Amino acid sequence: MTQSLHYKKYAKNYVAIDSIIFGFDDGKLKLLLIKRKFEPCMGQWSLMGGFVGENESLDEAAYRILEDLTGLSKVYLEQLYTYGDVERDSEARVISVAYYALIKINDYDCELGRKHGAEWFAIDDVPPLVFDHRKMVDRAMSRLKRKTIIQPIGFELLPEKFTIPQLQKLYEAIHQKDLDKRNFRKKILSMGVMQKLDEKETHTSKRGAFLYKFDKDKYDYLMSNGNMFDFV
Amino acid sequence: MTQSLHYKKYAKNYVAIDSIIFGFDDGKLKLLLIKRKFEPCMGQWSLMGGFVGENESLDEAAYRILEDLTGLSKVYLEQLYTYGDVERDSEARVISVAYYALIKINDYDCELGRKHGAEWFAIDDVPPLVFDHRKMVDRAMSRLKRKTIIQPIGFELLPEKFTIPQLQKLYEAIHQKDLDKRNFRKKILSMGVMQKLDEKETHTSKRGAFLYKFDKDKYDYLMSNGNMFDFV
């Protein structure tokens, strides 16, 4: 696209993306952070980010940056909020569009991560972060809490096959409170989007728990008929 | 702020604000739109917008632009979403941060509005809009629906003193469905944030309805003690 005739009197700005990347492992909700390898704030912990290119949309930039770090291309990614305080970046005026991603932690490419100096941190053990990244994390956390109540995006953090106790632990980690397992099971099954498999997961218990899959077709069907996903 | 040393290899972009401005009048939810007085798309209906200056934050830019059009400075304004498709503006690559505002329609400065070619449109009678502004309106509508359930921002659209039937009509307009007046009254009063006055409003009915004010102190107190505002 050529230079603008009518807009040329206006200022232009650097526009960046920052991504809050959530994972779930070991019963804990985790964040993927990188140690900055460039100035300003080199060596400090930071969200993964990058600048928006001239010929990519914001969503495209966010996917590109996420894939650079994790090797993953088909993940849940949602725009969160845009941060534009004049002094938010110590180097220049940078407007940052924050996204949050939910990834299946086992699919993540550790080798790529190592190259970027990336590490996983439990959500309540996050180190100090550069600029306003802490505010971004807090906003992502509260969005995730709200969103997992009204949309079945929690599944994005689990392997394709998972047990009900695993799913419950995930919800407990996100909402930071214990849930009653009978009520949990009743509610999640009553929504009719859990597809029970004939296999069991036998690592975490002697008895073993049945594996389930999220039935996306059924979910889409229910939604299109006006049914709401609604969960605590 | 001076030019950046470390970021200079990256592209810069025009960053704009667009505002979805809601009002409530005559039992209807309305939008304030302007007829564009400049290219591109001169003469077409559009949201009020403007470019972000070098020394103002996004919020500051949004307030400035809103005040330019309405003369109002203390209004409810909330960031909605950022639109960044490469071709969204036909003139140049412009990234637009959308905000939505709730204003008391009687406080609005009509003279200023006329200067901008502004007009109010009922929400289900909005004309075709430039660029992706229709998408912005739709997103604002669904945000407003959700938000008025969990936060008492509906009051921002009414005069300081209002009656319960007025408030009910507002909620009906926002949620596009009729509500039972007994259940509505019960619920809104039970939240304990309505301050009953000794005055009546006598224009819309012979009997007259008592006026109320939203008790912000009480609301803040309840919220700080963990109470939730929660409404259909």
Add this chain to the structure above:
DNA sequence: TAATAAAGTGTAAAAATAACACTAAAAGTA
């Protein structure tokens, strides 16, 4: 074969929501 550890199951009380119809007040009119 006994101990262990997590999976799995049902019911009853409490709270929230939804449905529903008449009376009260004041103005305008015959």
Add this chain to the structure above:
DNA sequence: TACTTTTAGTGTTATTTTTACACTTTATTA
């Protein structure tokens, strides 16, 4: 002045949703 009109205001019951709560099952390991 009494009758009509119009909107404000009021309680109760049925239904649904949510919460609270304890024992049995299954397979492994000691």
